[in-house]
Amino acid sequence: MGKADFLTPKAIANRIKSKGLQKLRWYCQMCQKQCRDENGFKCHCMSESHQRQLLLASENPQQFMDYFSEEFRNEFLELLRRRFGTKRVHNNIVYNEYISHREHVHMNATQWETLTDFTKWLGREGVCKVDETPKGWYIQYIDRDPETIKRQQELEKKKKQDLDDEERTAKFIEEQVKRGKNEKEEETPLYTEFSRENEEAKVVFSLGKGASTSGPSSSKPSSSSVASNVLKSAAVSGTVKRKDPTPSQVKEKKKKSALDEIMEMEEKKKKTERTEHWLQQDIVVKIVTKKLGEKYYKKKAVVKEVIDRYTAVVKLVDSGDKLKLDQTHLETVIPAPGKQVLILNGGYKGNVGVLESIKEKSFSATIIIDSGPLKGRKVDSLPYEDFSKVA
Incomplete structure (x- = not known):
């Protein structure tokens, strides 16, 4: 029977099968050839090319096993890093995704017999964090890339700066709230009452008697004498006076409000406030680190640019060289x-x-x-x- 045409269903099915995954037992790792059935695998094992590869492997079998083991480990870890990052994931999920690639290195050609052995080896070598659960083994990739570590340090530094600012603001607001709660007194008008020193005493008005009212010669008391008698009687019987506010009441009335105290506290804080970062543009500084060599030690430079508060780009006064230094490697110039x-x-x-x-x-x-x-x-x-x- 002739070979099927290119566009016939049989030919299309054959091409799909050849691209897809086949059974692991019909794959030859030495020749990197996948057979579709048992008969094909048997024919391949009897072929001259396969016999030649076996002769080469028999001369140094450990070299070939180390090569396949390294290929398997690198590809597996690359997939774990790229696909899952530093997340905790089941090892079987990663392995199933790894073997979905048709040209992958099979585990039976490596130094590890099972996936569990390979997972334990990753944990012993410190490449991944591994832990065993009732559902199986879980792995978590440890990223030791220098760029990643540097990026994480920068993010942590920025996060710390933001937290410091937020904590400082939150602490100040908390102090204001506490001060407002403690300040329960409100400024209210002080009302005083009239009181009499001797409550039993009565006010008596004495109008006085005239000489006689029978004859025309009788005279009426003058208005001045009446007024004087009234004042005298009031002075004798008792005096009426207003209660003055006590010194403690006057002190409370003059007590500063919470707003005034907060304003004074802010003024004091502004005078004594200090920050960890002091770098400013266009100032002269001195290099105090010896890590750059004697060429730059104790040399003066001008700050041209400030990066992230704590780092500066400086230009040396003598040579004109530009350096990027942390503020701990610099000091002020008097x-x-x-x-x-x-x-x-x-x-x-x-x-x-x-x-x-x-x-x-x-x-x-x-x-x-x-x-x-x-x-x-x-x-x-x-x-x-x-x-x-x-x-």
């Missing part, structure tokens, strides 16, 4: 009195001033602010690390 400096920390951060004097015993200096709304203000005892020379 100029001569009368030169301009930039305040890098504290409540006056960002202001340009003039160095007035240096206090060597306390490692500090006195600076007069030279610009902005605080111009002319004197900043005393500012530490050396809180200011630097302006380029």
Whole structure:
């Protein structure tokens, strides 16, 4: 019977079968040939090319096994890294996806007899985290790529900076809320009552008697005498006075509100506030690390760019070389009195001033602010690390 045409159903079925996966027992790893049935595999084993490959393998069988084992391990781990990343996954899921590729290296050609043995080997070598459960073995890839580790460190650093800012803000808000809760007194008008020192005493008005009312010669008491008698009787019988507020009430009335105290606290905090990062553009710094060699040690440079608060691109004053350094490898430069400096920390951060004097015993200096709304203000005892020379 002749061979089927290219577009006949039989020919199409044959091509599909040849591309698809076949039974593992009919695959020859040495020749990398897949047979479709037992008869085909038997014919292949009797062929001259297969016999030649067996002779080569018999000369150094360990070399061929190591080669196949390394190929299997690399392809398996590459699939695990690319497909699942660092997620915890069942080892059989990864293996089934690995063997779906037609040209994969079969496990019976490697040094591992079963998938469980291979999984245990990955755990012993520290390539993956492995753990056994009632459902089987689970593996988790450990990514040790230098770029990945560097990226993770940068993400952790950025996350830490964000958390520091958020914690600082949350702590300040929490303090405000606590202060508001403790401040229960409200400013209300103080009402006082009238009270009499001697409640039993009565007010008596004495109008006085005239000489006689029978004759025309009788006279009426004058209005001035009546008024004087009334005042005298009031003075004798008792006095009426208003209660004055006690000193404690006056003190409570003059007590500062929560808003005033928060404003004062903010003002104090602004004066003493310090940050971990101090790098600023266009300041002169000194390189203090020896890792770059004696060529750059103790050399002065100008900060050209600040990256992520803690890293700077500096340009050396002498040679003009550009370097990227962390702030821990740099220190501030103290100029001569009368030169301009930039305040890098504290409540006056960002202001340009003039160095007035240096206090060597306390490692500090006195600076007069030279610009902005605080111009002319004197900043005393500012530490050396809180200011630097302006380029």
